[in-house]
Amino acid sequence: MIFAAGAPPPIIRNTRQPNPHVYCVRWIISRFSGKLSGMQAKRIIPCLDVDDGRVVKGKKFKGLEDAGDPVELARRYNDDGADELCFLDIGASYKSRATLLDVVSRVAKEVFVPLCVGGGIRTVEDMRQAMNAGADKVSVCTSALQRPLLLSEMAKAYGSQCVVLSIDAARAAAPAAGSAAPVEPEALRWYAWSHGGRTDTGIDAIQWAIQAVELGAGEILLNSIDADGTGAGYDLELTQAIIKAVPVPVIASGGAGTLDQIAGVLLGSEGADAALVASLVHFGKTTIREIKKYAEAKGVCVRW
Numbered sequence: 001m002i003f004a005a006g007a008p009p010p011i012i013r014n015t016r017q018p019n020p021h022v023y024c025v026r027w028i029i030s031r032f033s034g035k036l037s038g039m040q041a042k043r044i045i046p047c048l049d050v051d052d053g054r055v056v057k058g059k060k061f062k063g064l065e066d067a068g069d070p071v072e073l074a075r076r077y078n079d080d081g082a083d084e085l086c087f088l089d090i091g092a093s094y095k096s097r098a099t100l101l102d103v104v105s106r107v108a109k110e111v112f113v114p115l116c117v118g119g120g121i122r123t124v125e126d127m128r129q130a131m132n133a134g135a136d137k138v139s140v141c142t143s144a145l146q147r148p149l150l151l152s153e154m155a156k157a158y159g160s161q162c163v164v165l166s167i168d169a170a171r172a173a174a175p176a177a178g179s180a181a182p183v184e185p186e187a188l189r190w191y192a193w194s195h196g197g198r199t200d201t202g203i204d205a206i207q208w209a210i211q212a213v214e215l216g217a218g219e220i221l222l223n224s225i226d227a228d229g230t231g232a233g234y235d236l237e238l239t240q241a242i243i244k245a246v247p248v249p250v251i252a253s254g255g256a257g258t259l260d261q262i263a264g265v266l267l268g269s270e271g272a273d274a275a276l277v278a279s280l281v282h283f284g285k286t287t288i289r290e291i292k293k294y295a296e297a298k299g300v301c302v303r304w
Helices: 020-032 070-079 094-108 124-133 142-146 149-158 205-215 236-245 259-266 288-297
Strands: 043-051 054-059 062-068 085-089 115-118 137-140 163-171 190-194 199-204 219-224 250-253 274-277
Touching: 043 070, 043 094, 043 250, 043 288, 054 070, 062 070, 070 085, 070 094, 085 094, 094 115, 094 124, 115 163, 124 137, 124 149, 137 142, 137 149, 142 149, 142 190, 149 163, 149 205, 163 205, 163 236, 190 205, 199 205, 205 219, 205 236, 219 236, 236 250, 236 259, 259 274, 259 288
Parallel strands: 043 085, 043 274, 085 115, 115 137, 137 163, 163 219, 219 250, 250 274
Antiparallel strands: 043 054, 054 062, 163 190, 190 199
16 A cells, blocks of 8 residues: 655545545545444445536446436435545546536535546546545546556555546356356456446456556456446456455445345455445435445444
């Protein structure tokens, strides 16, 4: 883990200006709150995919439909008890990134949970702009695959706690059509995809996660392309494989369709540190508060 050098972290934050030392404290608190009870507190994180200033959601990264205004949704999720908010610029162009940063700036004035921003961040300067807009941490995917040392540069500038590696992963092994024989766990492989899930890099997702953490990534945002938007549940095999491979927090993403599925991906020592949710909350099927109540009843330690 890499922490940016500087003065000791203050305890109270009175501004949304970038301060990696403050976020370091917030990250440690979120990571270890619940330890006194012998359990790690898990996080529920709404994900807002933003395109041209609007939140959108699709299925397996395709067929996008409008889900609402990002500022209004962020305010709702903040009031409902979200632990963090994740904004991803799916356009990832210069224009769309400028639009997203404006959204983040407006959201940062109204909510006080950590904000993660991703999409189109290719340099430390891009990261600086996101942090100046109000982000507490940034996520990178394609740019890190193209130039892995970017992770080290970002960690050196702001600390590993502000660097999230987003992995868009898809299965490379599956039973043949009509086959009754299951694929053995050790035979399963997942490849990391780039450019919004459009390009298969051929890079093993688990090995990429390991390398990225060694370079400076402080958290893994794990997106299952196969499960995304299906409501069929998280890819538990993929999630557990990554959790076992790296010592940093892992956020499970893609496939949440029921409260039981969310609780399931978080439960136990091999559960994810956080669950990303989108369609379920964007379209009013449930709320953050209902998710937490259900998860807590199932034995998951959550924060209120």
